[in-house]
Amino acid sequence: MSDLLARVSEHFGDRLIETLQGVDMPSLRLRPEALLDVVAWLVEDGFGFLTDLAGVDYLKFPKAQPSRFAVVYHLYDMASGRRVRVTCPVGDDLKVPSLTGRWQGADWLEREAWDQYGILFEGHPNLKRILNHHEFVGHPLRKDYPIRARQPLSENDALVDEMALRLRARGYVLPEVERDLLAGIRGSDHGVEAAPGAPSHGSRGGSPVAVAARPVGQGRLPEGADLHAELMFVNLGPSHPASHGTLRTFVALDGETIVAAVAEIGYLHRGFEKSTESQTYNACVPYTDRLNYCSAMLNNFAFCKAVEKALGLTITPRTKAIRVIIGELSRIIDHLVCIGTNLVDLGALTNFWYFFNVREKVYTIFDKLTGARLTNSYGRVGGLARDFYDGCGADILVVLTEIEAAVAEVETLVKRNRIFLERVQDICVVPAAMALSYGWTGPNLRATGVDYDLRKAEPYDGYETYDFETVTGTVGDTYDRIFVRFGEIGQSARIIRQALSRLPEGPVMVEAKGVSLPSKDDTYNNIEGLMNHFKLVFEGVKVPAGEVYDASEGANGELGFYIVSDGSGRPYRNRCRPPSFMSFAAFPDMIEGHMVADAIASLGSINIIAGELDR
Amino acid sequence: MGVESAFGDSWITTTIDSVLNWGREHSLMPMPFGTACCAIEFMGLVSSEYDISRFGAEIVRFSPRQSDLLMVMGTISYKQAPILKRVYDQMAEPKWVLSMGVCASSGGFYDNYCTVQGIDDLIPVDIYVGGCPPRPEGLIEAILKLQEQRIARQSVLTQPEDAA
Numbered sequence: 001m002s003d004l005l006a007r008v009s010e011h012f013g014d015r016l017i018e019t020l021q022g023v024d025m026p027s028l029r030l031r032p033e034a035l036l037d038v039v040a041w042l043v044e045d046g047f048g049f050l051t052d053l054a055g056v057d058y059l060k061f062p063k064a065q066p067s068r069f070a071v072v073y074h075l076y077d078m079a080s081g082r083r084v085r086v087t088c089p090v091g092d093d094l095k096v097p098s099l100t101g102r103w104q105g106a107d108w109l110e111r112e113a114w115d116q117y118g119i120l121f122e123g124h125p126n127l128k129r130i131l132n133h134h135e136f137v138g139h140p141l142r143k144d145y146p147i148r149a150r151q152p153l154s155e156n157d158a159l160v161d162e163m164a165l166r167l168r169a170r171g172y173v174l175p176e177v178e179r180d181l182l183a184g185i186r187g188s189d190h191g192v193e194a195a196p197g198a199p200s201h202g203s204r205g206g207s208p209v210a211v212a213a214r215p216v217g218q219g220r221l222p223e224g225a226d227l228h229a230e231l232m233f234v235n236l237g238p239s240h241p242a243s244h245g246t247l248r249t250f251v252a253l254d255g256e257t258i259v260a261a262v263a264e265i266g267y268l269h270r271g272f273e274k275s276t277e278s279q280t281y282n283a284c285v286p287y288t289d290r291l292n293y294c295s296a297m298l299n300n301f302a303f304c305k306a307v308e309k310a311l312g313l314t315i316t317p318r319t320k321a322i323r324v325i326i327g328e329l330s331r332i333i334d335h336l337v338c339i340g341t342n343l344v345d346l347g348a349l350t351n352f353w354y355f356f357n358v359r360e361k362v363y364t365i366f367d368k369l370t371g372a373r374l375t376n377s378y379g380r381v382g383g384l385a386r387d388f389y390d391g392c393g394a395d396i397l398v399v400l401t402e403i404e405a406a407v408a409e410v411e412t413l414v415k416r417n418r419i420f421l422e423r424v425q426d427i428c429v430v431p432a433a434m435a436l437s438y439g440w441t442g443p444n445l446r447a448t449g450v451d452y453d454l455r456k457a458e459p460y461d462g463y464e465t466y467d468f469e470t471v472t473g474t475v476g477d478t479y480d481r482i483f484v485r486f487g488e489i490g491q492s493a494r495i496i497r498q499a500l501s502r503l504p505e506g507p508v509m510v511e512a513k514g515v516s517l518p519s520k521d522d523t524y525n526n527i528e529g530l531m532n533h534f535k536l537v538f539e540g541v542k543v544p545a546g547e548v549y550d551a552s553e554g555a556n557g558e559l560g561f562y563i564v565s566d567g568s569g570r571p572y573r574n575r576c577r578p579p580s581f582m583s584f585a586a587f588p589d590m591i592e593g594h595m596v597a598d599a600i601a602s603l604g605s606i607n608i609i610a611g612e613l614d615r
Numbered sequence: 616m617g618v619e620s621a622f623g624d625s626w627i628t629t630t631i632d633s634v635l636n637w638g639r640e641h642s643l644m645p646m647p648f649g650t651a652c653c654a655i656e657f658m659g660l661v662s663s664e665y666d667i668s669r670f671g672a673e674i675v676r677f678s679p680r681q682s683d684l685l686m687v688m689g690t691i692s693y694k695q696a697p698i699l700k701r702v703y704d705q706m707a708e709p710k711w712v713l714s715m716g717v718c719a720s721s722g723g724f725y726d727n728y729c730t731v732q733g734i735d736d737l738i739p740v741d742i743y744v745g746g747c748p749p750r751p752e753g754l755i756e757a758i759l760k761l762q763e764q765r766i767a768r769q770s771v772l773t774q775p776e777d778a779a
Contacts, residue, residue, distance in 0.1 A: 132729065133694040140728045147727050153693045238695070239648065239702055241677040246650050246695070267695045268650055270718075271727035286724070293652035337655070356662035363659070374656055374748055611651055614692075
């Protein structure tokens with residue numbers, strides 16, 4: 001791997017500040033003006049996938065840094081499985097070139113870095129806030145922003161600026177007057193002005209069609225008016241049964257067809273990254289439960305694995321096997337909820353009950369194992385909270401049979417059902433190239449035919465020793481996304497059976513001073529044990545200074561954590577790379593040209609979990 | 616089968632309040648304002664295992680205008696707050712609010728820049744359910760308590776705001 005660093009330094013010389021081999025991947029720090037060239041070179045070299053983009057504020061970092069802010073890019077080479085980290089220090093003008101021209105997924109990621117850190121991305125089409133509301137002042141993830149400085153919102157963004165951009169891209173002209181009218185839908189003129197730094201936009205391609213925008217329900221069309229000359233603007237969500245309460249899609253409709261769509265997120269932004277910065281690593285685990293709360297323990301394990309990588313810890317064989325078993329069981333119940341609610345969105349309610357019945361049975365096992373049904377906090381840095389209870393394996397085997405029966409039943413109900421097939425086949429197709437550009441991973445990417453699964457690409461917890469297949473689709477439509485999940489349930493069951501059949505004996509926690517708590521006997525009976533316990537609980541597990549990115553295959557795709565440690569027991573920066581965020585960024589492009597009902601069906605199929613999306 | 620089968624050819628007397636409240640108690644129409652993890656537990660509550668319909672509250676309505684029990688389930692951020700307020704305002708009287716889980720009740724462990732520290736900053740709450748998330752049993756108890764302590768004590772003679 002240092003071969004890459006050698007080649008890149010040879011090519012760019014002093015345009016790079018430094019190169020180093022991190023514990024996780026080669027890492028290079030460059031000058032902002034070299035960013036576009038270096039990225040172009042890396043893409044040429046095979047790093048065609050933008051895994052993550054995150055800001056960091058080094059204001060309170062103990063070791064002096066070249067600049068206060070930095071933008072960190074994680075690139076991935078899907079063909080050979082190489083990763084590279086590119087760190088771009090941000091100068092006093094806070095400007096960094098935008099990568100939106102290269103990856104569509106960079107759009108939202110850069111908006112997030114602007115929102116949270118105030119980093120300006122030059123060339124970004126519409127750099128505006130994404131997680132925080134539009135009346136928010138300041139940038140909350142900066143180290144000098146007080147965590148409890150709350151800012152109420154008086155009225156939600158009308159999203160007119162973004163809608164105007166998208167309509168223009170579709171060849172529509174939205175005259176000023178109509179834009180004001182549009183803003184009047186919500187009785188507000190917020191958001192009409194373009195965001196600071198955003199360039200002005202001309203209409204792109206084709207001859208522009210002048211279209212009058214009319215607020216919903218305002219008067220009748222004049223006699224002889226062309227029905228298709230008027231657009232209707234409708235908010236789908238955030239309070240809408242199919243939008244899970246927290247997703248808002250603002251659409252321009254021509255009849256029932258969506259002409260242009262704008263997605264707004266952040267309704268469930270609850271400060272995961274800022275809050276965890278003040279918690280010890282083990283105390284971050286409950287926060288990770290609430291990322292993708294449909295499969296809480298997968299997040300626990302992903303986070304613990306990232307911290308373990310930074311610590312250089314190897315966990316015990318039994319811990320690995322239990323993480324596989326419980327992780328796969330979590331994946332199954334996540335997919336059950338996704339498919340079940342997706343079918344409800346299509347009008348098929350019965351399947352939801354069938355799936356929820358077996359999900360309840362899994363909850364019963366989780367409840368016995370961890371003490372909680374949904375938010376389990378079962379992972380610990382270096383191991384697990386506790387071992388299996390007696391008979392847990394047998395319980396799991398019984399529930400697997402029941403899950404398979406329920407899946408078979410639902411599959412029989414839908415697989416040859418013509419109404420279902422016509423609602424999902426060739427609807428909202430996402431081709432592989434588009435999915436990769438948006439940074440899709442997980443079942444959604446596999447539905448497009450790309451065989452990328454971290455359990456195969458970068459096996460961890462012994463996944464390389466299990467016999468299973470990745471399930472891929474062919475077209476990338478709603479149908480594929482649903483049936484990839486159906487297939488994965490079967491594969492996960494296969495993995496669990498293999499893991500249970502050869503579950504090793506032994507401890508479920510590493511024996512490492514400074515990571516694992518001393519035995520209760522030591523804690524209560526000798527002062528050294530007591531001190532050790534006290535320090536571990538209050539100061540946390542000390543992670544060596546440095547940075548690490550580590551990813552696991554979550555239920556929705558690559559769930560990564562980028563942790564910057566200052567050597568203390570709390571993460572200096574805890575960035576979560578959420579798969580749902582990338583999936584939902586593509587949603588407007590996915591649904592434009594389709595009917596409203598199809599948009600709802602495809603929203604269910606990409607399984608957006610708001611806790612993970614907004615963090 | 617009519618009421619005659621129980622009472623025969625005789626009279627019964629009651630009050631308007633008792634009749635109205637009896638009806639309201641057992642035909643709650645919840646508006647599930649689910650934003651986060653708690654909403655998944657609500658799915659458990661409406662499913663076969665716990666079956667909220669045993670307590671007369673299973674007709675879930677996603678339109679605030681058709682519902683009388685607002686169930687706030689999940690974290691409310693400042694971005695979400697105006698929407699919650701608007702949904703509450705759209706509901707017709709009499710209406711009740713159930714705050715499910717610690718996030719809705721107090722902000723929970725999200726004591727930070729984006730989270731509302733309890734929805735009672737925005738709208739009046741009738742009953743709080745603790746837990747993160749609460750178990751379905753807790754939610755059932757809350758609905759029973761709400762029926763018994765709030766709805767059953769409504770009176771046509773008092774304005775809704777006096778009733779509390």
